[in-house]
Amino acid sequence: MGLFSAYRVRLVLIAVAILLSSGLGVVAPFLTKAVFDDALFVRGGPDLPRLYFLVAAMLVVPLLAALIGVYQTYLTTALGK
Amino acid sequence: MQDLRNRLFAHLQAMELAFFTSTKTGVIQSRLANDVGGVQSVVTDTASSTLSNSVTVLASLVAMLLLSWQLTVVSVVVLPLFVYLQVRVGRVRQRLATRTQSSLSDMTSITQEALSVSGVLLAKVFNRQAFETARYHAENARQADLQVRQTMTGQSFFAVVQAFFGITPALVYLVAGLTAGHGSAISAGTLVAFTALQTRLLFPLINLMRVSIEVQASLALFARIFSYLDLEPAITDAPDAYSLDRADVPGAVEFADVSFAYPLPAGTSRAPEQPVTWALREVSLRIEPGQLAAVVGPSGSGKTTLSYLVPRLYDADLGSVLIDGHNVRALTQSSLADLIGMVTQDTYLFHATIGDNLRYADETADQQQLEAAARAANIHDRIMSFEAGYETMVGERGYRLSGGEKQRLAIARVILKDPRILILDEATSALDTTSERLVQTALETVMHGRTTIAIAHRLSTILAADVIFAVEDGRIVERGTHAELLEHGGLYARLYSEQFADGRVQARCADGVVFNDGVVLPHRPEPEDAAA
Numbered sequence: 001m002g003l004f005s006a007y008r009v010r011l012v013l014i015a016v017a018i019l020l021s022s023g024l025g026v027v028a029p030f031l032t033k034a035v036f037d038d039a040l041f042v043r044g045g046p047d048l049p050r051l052y053f054l055v056a057a058m059l060v061v062p063l064l065a066a067l068i069g070v071y072q073t074y075l076t077t078a079l080g081k
Numbered sequence: 082m083q084d085l086r087n088r089l090f091a092h093l094q095a096m097e098l099a100f101f102t103s104t105k106t107g108v109i110q111s112r113l114a115n116d117v118g119g120v121q122s123v124v125t126d127t128a129s130s131t132l133s134n135s136v137t138v139l140a141s142l143v144a145m146l147l148l149s150w151q152l153t154v155v156s157v158v159v160l161p162l163f164v165y166l167q168v169r170v171g172r173v174r175q176r177l178a179t180r181t182q183s184s185l186s187d188m189t190s191i192t193q194e195a196l197s198v199s200g201v202l203l204a205k206v207f208n209r210q211a212f213e214t215a216r217y218h219a220e221n222a223r224q225a226d227l228q229v230r231q232t233m234t235g236q237s238f239f240a241v242v243q244a245f246f247g248i249t250p251a252l253v254y255l256v257a258g259l260t261a262g263h264g265s266a267i268s269a270g271t272l273v274a275f276t277a278l279q280t281r282l283l284f285p286l287i288n289l290m291r292v293s294i295e296v297q298a299s300l301a302l303f304a305r306i307f308s309y310l311d312l313e314p315a316i317t318d319a320p321d322a323y324s325l326d327r328a329d330v331p332g333a334v335e336f337a338d339v340s341f342a343y344p345l346p347a348g349t350s351r352a353p354e355q356p357v358t359w360a361l362r363e364v365s366l367r368i369e370p371g372q373l374a375a376v377v378g379p380s381g382s383g384k385t386t387l388s389y390l391v392p393r394l395y396d397a398d399l400g401s402v403l404i405d406g407h408n409v410r411a412l413t414q415s416s417l418a419d420l421i422g423m424v425t426q427d428t429y430l431f432h433a434t435i436g437d438n439l440r441y442a443d444e445t446a447d448q449q450q451l452e453a454a455a456r457a458a459n460i461h462d463r464i465m466s467f468e469a470g471y472e473t474m475v476g477e478r479g480y481r482l483s484g485g486e487k488q489r490l491a492i493a494r495v496i497l498k499d500p501r502i503l504i505l506d507e508a509t510s511a512l513d514t515t516s517e518r519l520v521q522t523a524l525e526t527v528m529h530g531r532t533t534i535a536i537a538h539r540l541s542t543i544l545a546a547d548v549i550f551a552v553e554d555g556r557i558v559e560r561g562t563h564a565e566l567l568e569h570g571g572l573y574a575r576l577y578s579e580q581f582a583d584g585r586v587q588a589r590c591a592d593g594v595v596f597n598d599g600v601v602l603p604h605r606p607e608p609e610d611a612a613a
Contacts, residue, residue: 032250032254035254036269036272039254039258040254040257040258040261040269040272041269045261046257046258046261048258048259051254051255051258052255054254055251055252055254055255058248058250058251058254059248059251062244062247062248063244063248066240066244
C-alpha cells in the first residue's frame with residue numbers, strides 16, 4: 001500500500017467524484033417526476049415559473065455530471081501514468 | 082475484399098522491374114496487408130449495421146411526427162449541426178488514417194528490412210541491433226500515438242451529441258408547458274411516449290454517425306489502394322503483340338542503335354538543365370544464332386543493363402532490340418519469357434523443396450527430367466547427399482546452400498527451361514574456388530546449342546566466345562574475337578591483363594584465384610579487384 005500512499009489525496013478525490021456523478025445521475029428522474037406532478041399537470045394549467053426552474057435544473061445537472069466525469073477521467077489517467 | 086487483394090497482387094506482378102527497384106518491399110507488402118485489411122473491417126462492419134440502424138431511426142422519426150410535430154422539430158432542430166460537425170470529424174479522421182497507414186507501412190518496411198536474413202546479418206556484424214530496435218520503437222510509439230488519436234478524435238463530438246440527447250427531454254417538457262398555455266395541450270401519455278422514442282433514436286443515430294466517420298476515414302485507405310491500382314505498368318504487351326514459337330526461333334539477337342537511361346524514382350523529375358544519364362548509348366550489335374557472346378567491361382559500365390533489355394526487364398528508350406528480326410516490343414511478354422533464360426548473379430530460391438524450385442522452370446517436369454538437369458548442372462550428387470534428396474527444403478533465399486550450390490541449382494533450372502537464348506551473369510566472386518570448376522563445367526553444358534550472352538568473368542568464357550564486346554561507360558568501344566582484340570591493344574587488352582593476368586588466371590573467386598593450369602592461390606587483397 002506504500003506505493004499508493006503518495007496518491008492518497010487523489011484517490012479520495014476520485015472517490016468523491018464518482019459518488020457525486022452517480023448521485024447526480026439519480027437526481028434526473030426526480031426532476032422529471034417534479035416536472036410532471038408539480039409544474040405541467042397541476043390544477044389550473046401549467047405552473048410556468050416552476051417549469052422554467054425545473055427545466056433549468058434538468059439542463060444544469062447533466063452538464064455538471066459531465067464536467068465531473070471529465071475531471072474524474074483526468075484524475076484517473078494522471079494516476080495511471 | 083479477397084477480390085481487391087487478388088487484383089492488387091496481380092496488378093503489382095504486372096509492374097515493371099523499375100517499380101520494384103524504386104519501392105521498398107515493406108511498403109508494397111503493407112498496401113496489400115494493412116490497407117486492404119483496414120478497408121475490409123470497415124466494409125464488413127458498415128454493411129451490416131447501417132441497414133438496421135437506418136430503419137430504427139426512420140421508424141422512430143415517423144412515430145415522433147405522428148405524436149407531435151412541434152416536439153419533433155424541437156428534438157431534431159440541431160441535427161444539421163451534428164451532421165456538419167460529423168463531416169468535419171470525418172476529415173480529421175481521414176488525415177489521421179493516412180498518417181496511420183503510412184506509419185504502418187514504415188513499420189512493415191523496418192521489419193522486412195531488419196528481420197530478413199540479410200538484414201539480421203548486417204545488424205549483427207555491425208553491432209547495430211540496438212539501433213534497429215530503437216528505430217522500431219520510435220515508429221511503434223508513433224503508431225500507437227496515432228492509433229490513440231484516431232480513437233479519441235470524435236470522442237468529444239459524440240459527448241456533445243450524447244449531452245444534447247440528455248437535455249432534450251427538458252426542452253420537450255418546456256415546449257409542452259408553453260404550448261399548454263395556448264390551448265393545444267399535450268397529454269402526459271404523449272410526453273412519456275415521446276421521450277421514450279427519443280431515447281430509442283439516440284443510439285442508432287450515434288452508430289450511423291460513427292459508421293459514416295469510419296467510412297470517411299477508410300476513403301483514405303481506398304485512395305492508397307487505388308493509387309497502386311491506377312499505376313500503369315510501363316512495360317505491357319502491344320495491342321497487336323504476337324507470340325513466337327520456340328521451335329521457329331533460331332535465336333539471333335540484335336541491338337539497333339539502342340540508348341537507355343534508368344527511369345527516375347517515382348515522384349521525381351529531371352531538372353531541365355540536368356543532362357540525361359545514359360546507362361547505354363547508341364549500342365548496336367548482332368549475335369548470330371548459337372553464338373556465344375561475351376560482354377566485358379569495368380564494373381558499372383552497363384553490362385548488366387545491356388542484358389536486361391533483351392527479356393524486356395526494361396525497355397530501350399531509343400533504338401530497338403530484335404530477336405530474329407522481331408522487335409521485342411512487338412512480342413507478347415509471355416512468349417518472350419519462354420524464349421529467354423537467365424542466370425543472374427544473385428540466385429533466388431523460394432522457400433520450398435529443391436524439386437519445387439527446379440520445377441519453377443517447368444511445372445510438368447518429371448523426376449527423370451529433374452535429375453537429368455541436375456546432373457548436367459553438376460549438382461545431382463550434392464542433392465542426393467542431403468537426407469531428403471530432392472525433397473530438401475531450402476530456407477528463405479536458399480540459405481542452407483553455398484553460393485556455388487545455389488548457382489548450379491539456377492543452372493539446372495535454366496536447363497529445364499531449355500530457352501533459345503541464355504543470358505548469363507557470371508558471378509565468380511560469389512563462388513569458392515572448388516565450386517568454380519563445378520559451375521564452369523555446368524555452364525559449358527548449358528551454353529551448348531543456344532545463343533548466349535555472357536557477362537564474362539571467366540577466362541574460359543572469353544576464350545570460347547565467338548564475339549567479345551568490350552563495354553565502357555555505356556558504349557561498345559571494341560568488338561571482335563579474343564585474338565583480334567588483344568592485337569588491338571585497347572580496353573579489352575587492358576582488362577585481359579588486369580583481370581586474367583594475360584591468360585594465367587581462370588577466375589577470381591571469393592576465397593582465391595584459380596589459375597589456368599589448375600593451381601589455386603588462396604585469397605590475398607588484390608588492388609585490381611575493382612575490375613572483377
